[in-house]
Amino acid sequence: MDYKYIEQLLERYWACQTMPEEEAILRTFFEQPSVPAHLAMWRDLFVYENIQAEEKLDTGFDERLCRLAGIENASTQVTAPVIVRARRLSLSRRLRPLYRAVASVAIVMVVGTAAQHIFNRPQEVMEWDYNPATYQDSYDNPKEAYETLDDGIRELRDVLNIPEKADSIGKNERPIIKG
Secondary structure (H helix, E strand, O other), X not given: OOOXXXXXXXXXXXXXXXXXXXXXXXXXXXXXXXXXXXXXXXXXXXXXXXXXXXXXXOOOHHHHHHHHHOOXXXXXXOOOOOOOOOXXXXXXXXXXXXXXXXXXXXXXXXXXXXXXXXXXXXXXXXOOOOOHHXXXXXXXXXXXXXXXXXXXXXXXXXXXXXXXXXXXXXXXXXXXXXX
């Protein structure tokens, strides 16, 4: 059997050039129990369309939907089409999404600039001078220097909670060496 007409209809169907009557011909053709093998892959599509076209909603569907939506007069069914009128939008109302986008970009930019300013603040870097010829004593009296150093060490011990031991340097004691 020659199925050229059906193949032509299918080509026109995929190109969206068929009329509703031609689509009905395709549906009735694919409802047959025996469909050629090279056209069988399209059968499920057209059979599915027929099954879906036959399904209807329950009679109480509108009432349940109105009850869920909170509409009081659920018993009245809408038979006439509802006319929806378009509202005119002002320019500021049309640009409101753009204003929101610009505001969010501005906020991100301000936060980013502030974070960059905080993190890129120049740090005070103390450079070490490794040239011994440039060293200068800060104390003229060695006894003052020793007392200042000793006070600093005691403060460090207090902070670190290290108990004081007998200091051999301050008491002019010599360590005992057995030998």
